Structure formats: structure tokens, C-alpha cells
Amino acid sequence: MADSQFALPSPPFDSISKVQYSPTNPTQLLVSSWDTNVKLYDVGDDASGGRRSEQKCKFDHRAAVLTCCFSDAEHGFSGGLDTAVRYLDFSSEKSIVxxxxxDAISSMVYAQxxxxxxSASWDRTLRLFDPRAATPQQASHETPDRIYHTDLVKNTLVVSMASRLFHIYDIRNMQEPMQRRESSLKYMTRSLACMVNGExxxxxSVEGRIGVEYFDPSPEAQEKKYAFKCHRxxxxxxxxVWPVNALAFHPTYNTFASAGSDGTVSVWDHKxxxxxxxxxxxxxPVSSIAFNCDGTKLAIATCYTWDEGEQGARGERERPQIWIKPVGPEVKPKDWQE
Known part of the structure; x- marks a missing residue:
């Protein structure tokens, strides 16, 4: 399988902030980067014999783009350092603010x-937008600190903030978080992903550890949580010790992949x-990863992640790249029943 991975054409010129596959189309990939662009790719089958990959469209921004997501097969959203929430139309290649x-928009998820x-921001707010409405913004909710990451499964939204804080919301009632938690990891949260089964x-963290957490507040469920060292x-x-920059759960098997500044991607069975x-x-380093919706491919963004500051940036480096890795039985739990 390792030999069959291939690179996408026309990769970004600067560090890649996020790769995100369409929730319904296994060949659509949205990519945001520090070169002030968001690109939509049609991901082909392989590097030579099959259907070729191509860039379908590109959206220009006024500053680095930190995050992006799909709403449906024809539309998406993006945000970043220019603080604007953009609605992207793939067929017309136009974006609307x-x-x-x-302050900077750090993360966004679409709630079907x-x-x-x-959308989530360093301005300490979560904001809801319906792009079809005459006035798109519906609500704004304050949080106690800068928001770094969000992820959503079913109706449960997880928000990670500075000061190692976590809030867990039911998106049908955003007035108050259902739970407030402190990270079980000692250092700053670098990545977050929800289990596909909703549990x-x-x-x-930046310090080579992953914590596995459960929503159920009962003592029995909380006894199952644990943390482990990795990317060391x-x-x-x-x-x-390297930061763990990205996590992604497999859409079928609920195993997950982790990616780090050590340039490695590992697959874990947390059970x-x-x-x-x-x-x-x-x-x-690997900055972002994503499984496609049918779980057959993993997108892997490789680029400088500024862990070594300006000095590291001056060294000779490969340009940013997006790799597509076909995945096989290695992502399946040993006890999986078909």
C-alpha cells in the first residue's frame, strides 16, 4: 500500500492548515493554507494508470486561511486571519462574505x-450562520478563552480552548455547555477529533500525547478514559518529542489516525x-489529515509547521504537498465483524 500513495497536482505554496473531504463525495477534497487560498480538488485513483487528480477551483482570501469545511457537494466555508466567514460556491467559483x-477564525464545522x-474564533466566540437566510448570522455564544479546535458528531459539539479548557455542547441548545472539562493532558491542545460512533x-497535545475521552459522565464510562505517549x-x-498536529477517525471502523511534526502518521485502535x-x-511534518467518506483513502498534508520558528523556515525544505494514501485492512480493528 505504501508504494501506491501519490501527490496531488498544484499544491499550496505555503503551509497547509486543513484538508477536509466531502461528507458525501469520496473524491472531493477541500484544502486551506497560509498562502491565502482555499482549493477544491477532484481526487483521482492513482498517480499513473487511473483517473487523474485535478484542482477544480480556487478561492482567494485577504490573509492566511486557517480552516475550511463542506456544507454539501456544491458548497463550503472558509475562514482565517482576515476574520471573515466565507461561503464558497464550487460551481461558480465565487465566495460571499x-x-x-x-479576531482570527480558527475552526469551523457544518451542522447538518x-x-x-x-464557526469558532480566537475572539472567544462560537457563531452560527445559515447561508440561505437574508441575515445569515443566527447566534453568537461567548466562551471563557480563545478557541483552537472544534469537532462535531451527531448533535454533540466539542470545543477546545486555550488554558486546556474543553466545553461540550448539545447543538440544539447552545445557551450553556452540557459539560465543562479540563484537558487530561498537561500541555496545550493541538488537535481534536470526535469518534464516529458518538461515544x-x-x-x-504539543507534547506528544493523545487522550481518549468519553462523553458519558458516569463513573463507569469515565474509568475507560486514558492517555498515552506517541510521536516520540x-x-x-x-x-x-513532537506535537501531534492532527487526528482523524475512520468513518467505518472508528479507529483513528494521528499525525505529527515528526513526519509520521500512525493508526490506532483505542479500544x-x-x-x-x-x-x-x-x-x-504532517499538519493535517482526513479520511474520505467511504474510508478508502487518507489525505495527508505535509509542510513546515513552524515548530522551530524562523530558523527552521530558513532551512532547505520540500515544498508543501498533499499526499493521497489508499488505505487497506490496516485501519480495521482485529476483532471487526463484517
Whole structure:
């Protein structure tokens, strides 16, 4: 399988902030980056013999784009340092500003149940937008600190903030969070993803750890939560620890992949607390990953992630790239019953 991965044409020129597959079309991939663009790709089958991949359209922004998501097969959203919430129309290649935050937009998810975008910002607010309405913004909800990440499963929204805070909301009643939590990890949250079965989420830190958490507040469920070390390596007797930049759950098997600044992607079965596979290392850090909706491919964004600041940026590096890796039985739990 490792040999069959291929790179997409026309990758971004600067660091890639997010790769996101369509929830309904397994070949549509949306990509946001620091080069102030969002691109939609049609992902083909392979690098040579099959249907070729191509860039379908591109949307220009006024500053770095930090996040993007789909609403349906023809539309998406994006946001970033220019603070504007953009509604993207793929067929016309036009974008409309439907609202704004007062600081950078760090994360966004589309809630099918509400037909609404939920955008999150460093301005400490969550905002809801219905792009079809005459006045798209529906509501704004304050949070206690800057928001870094959000993810949504069914009606449950998880919000990770600075100060290692987490809020868990039922999106049908956003006035108050259902639960307020502090991260079980000691350092800043770098990534977040919800389990596809709706039971909980995984969160990861800048210090090479992943925590597996459950929504059910009962003592029995909370006893199952745990954290583990990963994306670490001993080189010449020195322990090196890298940030875990991205997490993604497989849409069928509920296993998850983690990606780090060490340039590796691993697949984990959190039920049995074991790593199922580590893919061959990339030459750059991995900034974002996403499974497609039928679980047959994994998109992997590789680029400089600024862990070493300006000094690291001056070194010789590969340009940013988006790799498409076909996935096989390595993502399936050992005890999976068809």
C-alpha cells in the first residue's frame, strides 16, 4: 500500500492548515493554507494508470486561511486571519462574505441537523450562520478563552480552548455547555477529533500525547478514559518529542489516525490501546489529515509547521504537498465483524 500513495497536482505554496473531504463525495477534497487560498480538488485513483487528480477551483482570501469545511457537494466555508466567514460556491467559483469575527477564525464545522455553520474564533466566540437566510448570522455564544479546535458528531459539539479548557455542547441548545472539562493532558491542545460512533473524542497535545475521552459522565464510562505517549523518538540517547498536529477517525471502523511534526502518521485502535500501523515517514511534518467518506483513502498534508520558528523556515525544505494514501485492512480493528 505504501508504494501506491501519490501527490496531488498544484499544491499550496505555503503551509497547509486543513484538508477536509466531502461528507458525501469520496473524491472531493477541500484544502486551506497560509498562502491565502482555499482549493477544491477532484481526487483521482492513482498517480499513473487511473483517473487523474485535478484542482477544480480556487478561492482567494485577504490573509492566511486557517480552516475550511463542506456544507454539501456544491458548497463550503472558509475562514482565517482576515476574520471573515466565507461561503464558497464550487460551481461558480465565487465566495460571499456572510459574517465575521473580531479576531482570527480558527475552526469551523457544518451542522447538518441545523443547516448551519458553526464557526469558532480566537475572539472567544462560537457563531452560527445559515447561508440561505437574508441575515445569515443566527447566534453568537461567548466562551471563557480563545478557541483552537472544534469537532462535531451527531448533535454533540466539542470545543477546545486555550488554558486546556474543553466545553461540550448539545447543538440544539447552545445557551450553556452540557459539560465543562479540563484537558487530561498537561500541555496545550493541538488537535481534536470526535469518534464516529458518538461515544467520545480524542485530543492531542504539543507534547506528544493523545487522550481518549468519553462523553458519558458516569463513573463507569469515565474509568475507560486514558492517555498515552506517541510521536516520540530517541535519537543518539536524547528523547525527542513532537506535537501531534492532527487526528482523524475512520468513518467505518472508528479507529483513528494521528499525525505529527515528526513526519509520521500512525493508526490506532483505542479500544485495545494498540497501534495498528505506522506509515513510512515523510520528509516534512504532517499538519493535517482526513479520511474520505467511504474510508478508502487518507489525505495527508505535509509542510513546515513552524515548530522551530524562523530558523527552521530558513532551512532547505520540500515544498508543501498533499499526499493521497489508499488505505487497506490496516485501519480495521482485529476483532471487526463484517
Amino acid at each position: 456572510i459574517g465575521a469575527h473580531s 441537523e441545523l443547516n448551519a455553520l458553526i 467520545g473524542y480524542a485530543a492531542a 523518538q530517541t535519537i543518539d540517547g536524547v528523547d525527542h 485495545i490501546k494498540k497501534r495498528l500501523r505506522q506509515y513510512p515517514k515523510f520528509n516534512n
